[in-house]
Every structure is written in C-alpha cells, then in structure tokens.
Amino acid sequence: MERTDQPEKSLDPNLEASIRRIVREEIALILGANSQTNIAELIDRKIDDLLVQNAEEPLTTQEVALEYGLSPNYLSLMRVEGRGPNYIKKGRKVFYKRKDLAAYFASQKMKKMTQTP
Secondary structure, three states: OOOOOOOOOOOOHHHHHHHHHHHHHHHHHHHOHHHHHHHHHHHHHHHHHHHHHHHHOOEEHHHHHHHHOOOHHHHHHHHHOOOOOOOEEEOOEEEEOHHHHHHHHHHOOOOOOOOOO
C-alpha cells in the first residue's frame, strides 16, 4: 500500500521491492498466514520509516567507496580537486548525504566514443 505522506527515498526500486518481499515472508512465517493480511499496512509503514531513516543517514568515505565501487583514495582526490559529490566535513571526518550522491552520479553521463577511420 503506497503512502502519500512519505519523504522521497533514494533507494533502488528493485532493492526496495526485495526488502518488502523478504520482510513480509518472514512476518508470515512468524505469525502465520491468517495474520499476514491484517499486518500488511503496518509492515509497509515500518519499512517506509526504515528506508527514509536510512536515506537520511550520512555515509562515511569508506561506506561510499564500498557502495559505489570506488576507492577511498579516489574520493579523497575528487575532494581535493574540487569535483565529485558534495560532502560534509566534521573535524577530520568526511560524510556524504545519499541524496547528494544520487544527484552527483545521476549527473555523470557516459559519453559514447566514436571511432575515427
């Protein structure tokens, strides 16, 4: 069931669907099939809350590197050169917001190389 009062999430729709399916299956196993329909809306609300909370938590350089397949050194180089996604610096620690990462990587378009004879 889709909620209209939820903030925007930056999670892959396929991953979100998988999470919802897994949680529903686990709850159905625990509570039994009869309870599944009564609790479906509560499950969706809890999942939405968790996804929104996850989307708002800042990521460390290491977490971004793992999630996006980049090295921490490359992320550092991009910061030094003044390019890359926006970041927050707290003391010596660097954090990235998921929405900033999504915006940055969405703006990066691959240019098709044309062959010259």
